[in-house]
Amino acid sequence: MIEEGYFAPQLTGGGGGKGRTLRTEQRLERLGIRLEEMAFWRERAHEDLDAWSFNGAALELGQSWPKLEGVSLLEHPRVVVPEEWPVEELRLELDLGGEGLVRLSYPSRDADLFGMDTQHRSWPIKAREFSLSVEAVARLPLGVPNRGARLNRARLVWAEVDLVSLARKLSLVMEAARSLGDHDVVDPLLACAERALGLLRWPSATTEYLSRTAGSFEMQQIWSLPDGLEAHPPALDDEHRDAIRFAAQELDADLAQLKARFPSQGAVALTGHAHLDLAWLWPLDETRRKARRTYHTAVGLMDRYPEFVFNQSTAQAYAWIAEDDPALFERMKEMAAAGQWEPTGAMWVEPDVNLPAGESLVRQLLYGQRFFKRHFGKTHTVCWLPDCFGFTGALPQLLAGAGVGNFFTHKMNWSETNKFPHDLFWWEGLDGTRVLAHQFWNPSGGYNGEPGPASTLATWGNYRGKRDFPQTLLAIGYGDGGGGATSEMIERVRALESFPVVPELHFTKVSEFYDSARSAVEEVDLPAWVGEMYLEYHRGTYTTQGRTKYLHRRAERDLVAAEVVGAMAVLSGGERLGSLEPLWQVLLRNEFHDILPGSSIREVYVTAESELEGVVDDAADILRQSMNRLSDELVDVGERDAVVVVNPDAAPRPLRIESTEGLPGGQEVDGGSILSGTQTVAGLSAHVVMEAAPRGALAVSERLLENSMIRVKLNSGGTLESVYDQIAQREVLDGRGNQLWAYVDKPRAFDAW
Structure with missing residues (x-):
């Protein structure tokens, strides 16, 4: 039997010091293996929840869903927490086979609701008794059907909270060291982690150790696992936990000393976010469910983390929540008043801004601003469009007219050929109106960011505007199909406060970020981009x-x-x-940037x-x-037939009316009649037309159309033989016209893109 012992640091490496034989990559690999090993002791104890019903019929853990279509209801009766388990260290862990809205009901008639998906599977509980219900769909992220949906895991876990916290910091050390490459801080940073590991006292009795690690990759490669493995092997004891707490204290002290030598470089302003496409690889009905799941998750995080700030656009989604879950809508309003929930965007949805007419974009702003003013007490100053497929040069003028002086996107980073040159700049519209624009380039998830060293260091390093304003924005949270931030993300932000070199991180409102940026660049000659921002990507959607x-x-x-x-x-x-x-x-809502352009299912x-x-x-x-x-x-009633003609446009238009019914003085055509004349109808006016002044003689034969302006000849195959401009006295065509061509179109990614 192996004796219990310490996690010995072995030989530290790098830096060329005495006795150091391991390269940095070897040290990182060893740290990763230790972290994998520690993960098997994160559960102090657990109990499986195994009394589920599926739409009223019993369903055991491990069994497949009887029905995959539509929304199903999974329920679990009363759960009683063992007396010796402290509630504050408990977690409910669920993997039920799909996405859903989890409801924990307590005897006090209080309830907590959370969104469940592949990234949100663990939640705290707040009482010793509860029951469960889950409205779920057999779907994976981005609408992918889970055709093998089953009750994979349902467990109440008593967590080793100190071990979880220490492992998180060690994991961040490893991520930071990998991201910093050959930076001088890497060697001493790894030494901090190695010293902490060396202070741990760890279980190593053979049977207990093998029982804990039986599910590891290495153990699963063994020809045959030994007999006698325990389903509930012993947890860490008090001596182990004391060592963990001491190692964590020493690691914090070492990191603080290291940060004094290598202070943070740069600042990243964080905003919680859940990019929720109104429709894309799922229909609108599923979006309504996704919104409830996502927003309940966000509100729950705000309750537990007072520093957490979450932004969300799209008045349409808020309106659905007000209809579908009024209590949640009231909680969102409370959190907005407290400064943690930030409605943003100013528009009814995040629309495509290339295809809609200017009036539609005005209505996006009018109805969006009106909704947010009515329900949240204020209008917005930031237009939030992270994912739209390029931006018309008319938009700055329209934004300014709606009181929106700031613009955010992430999409211009996606251009395939010419890299967009700015990330903090004035965007100048066609009329000269300017709005302050910002985009960040996070190569690790884009606007669905994660606040670890990899993404924060890269985002800061990519930020070109740092000389003009010394912080960049970064949105964190799973998205596209909603979901949002996790408690682990916020815990990582807290843990990184003591880290060297990594940018300073703080949560902020997006509007406050722009307010600070505006103040900082008042006397700065910021770069300007004039006119359309054309995206070199997704161009096939417009056909x-x-x-x-x-x-x-x-x-x-x-x-x-x-x-x-x-x-x-x-x-x-x-x-x-x-x-x-x-x-x-x-x-x-049908102008949403994945509906109107043509990129949805x-x-x-x-x-x-x-x-x-x-x-x-x-x-x-x-x-x-x-x-x-x-x-x-x-119109006074008289004896003659007439037509009342209204021009609803502001500009004058020539008289031309098409109707499925007969028009007085009109010409009969297939499907109705046409009335056309030389008169012009003034803008925003109404006229009574009794006779339309003809436009001139028209000659028509089987293969000829001719009037005073143009002569068109057709050949026997239906193509145009000639188009002659009578006014300019010249032939327009070079060869046959009206030819039908067919091309093979096989896009590189997605059928419509």
Whole structure:
């Protein structure tokens, strides 16, 4: 039998000192092995929760889900914590086979709710008795179906909290040393970890040791594990725990001394975040569930970590929460008032900003700012668009008009050919309006960041604006499909306070970051980017999902026309119509940057087309009512047929009307009639047209169309033989026109991208 002993440091390496024989990489490898070993003692004790039901029917741990489609309810009856287990050191660990909303119900009728996914599987409890229910879907991150969903793990764990804390710091030492490369601090930093390991007293009795480590990779490679392994092997004893606490104290002291020699370089302002695509690889209904899970997780973290600040955009998601979970919405408002939850973004959704008309972008800002002002008491000063596919040069002017002077994105780092040159700069719009823009480049997860040395050192190192403003932003939290930050992330931020070289980390509101940046750059000649920010990526999206794009443009125009004609009818004495804001909100959510461009799954477009068709139909009904009211006010009944023509645009337009019905004085065509003339209809005006002045003679034959401006000849195959400009007296075509070409299009990544 092996005697119990110490974690001996062996020979330290690097630096060329006396007796040092190990290279840095070898020392890192050894530290990693020790950390893997320590992980098997993180549980002091555990009890499996094995009385589950699935939609009312019993389901044992390890069994597969009977049904994979839709939302299922998993429940576990009353759990009683063993008397000797302290509640503050307990964790509930669940891996039930999918994503879900976990509800812990206590005898006091109090309850805690948390989001469950592959990155959020461990939560604290706060009472000695509780029951469980989980609304779950058999899905993995990013909408991937889990076709093998089963109850993998459900366990109440009494954690070795001091060991967990020490292992976290040792893990951060290893990550920092790897990230710093040949920096002078690496050798003494590793020596700090090695000295701490040398102070540990560790179990090494054969049976107990093998029982604890039986699940390790190395043990699983053995031909046959020995008999007699224990399901619940002994935990650490008080002597081991005393050694752990002493080693942790010494490690803290050593790191503090090292930081005095190698102080932090730079500063990274952290904001908790959960990028939640309104739809992408999942439909809107799942997004509503994802939002509840994500926001409950964030609020729970705020309760336990008063320094944690979380930002979230998208008024549409907030509106859904207000409908689906009013109690959660009230908690979000409370946390916002306390300064921990930061609504941001100013818009109804995070829209594509290339395809929508300017009026739609104005409505994004109008309805977004109005919602946040109504429910949270203030409007926003930061436009938060981390993931949109490029940015129109008209946006700064529109932002400034909505009181938004700051802009954030991460996406311009994604350009494939030309690297975007700035990360703190003035973005100047087409009219000369400027907003302060910032983006960070975190190669380890982008806007779904993690606050370890690897990402913080890289983000600070990549920051080119540090001479003008000595801190950069970094968003932390799992995202794209929501999820957000974890307690481990925040614990790592706390642990890194004592580390040398690593940038200073602190949580902040995004708006406060921009306020500080503005103050710092008032007298600085910041670089400026003028006009469009064109993204050299995702460009194929703009040629996909043509029906959605058509319906979107139709809905945009029809809503504007319905509002204008309705207003004209009121000004003429007609009855006032109700607000069209609900219809606009449907349109605006379908401008989300993974819906309108065309990068989502089929189910998303089934919903989008149905919703947009509904907007078009409702706008047409409103427009018809307003036209009738306007006609009643403007036109006296007479004997001659006429057409009331309204131009809802601000600019004049030539007279051209297409209708499925016959038009007085119009020309019959397939599907209806056309009325066209030389008259011009002034902007925002209504006219009664009884006769349309013809535009001139028109000659028509089987293969010829000709008027005073143009002559078009067709050949027998349907292509254009000639297009002759009568005014310029020249042939327009060089060869045949109207040819049909087919190309092979096989994108590199994602069918629509």
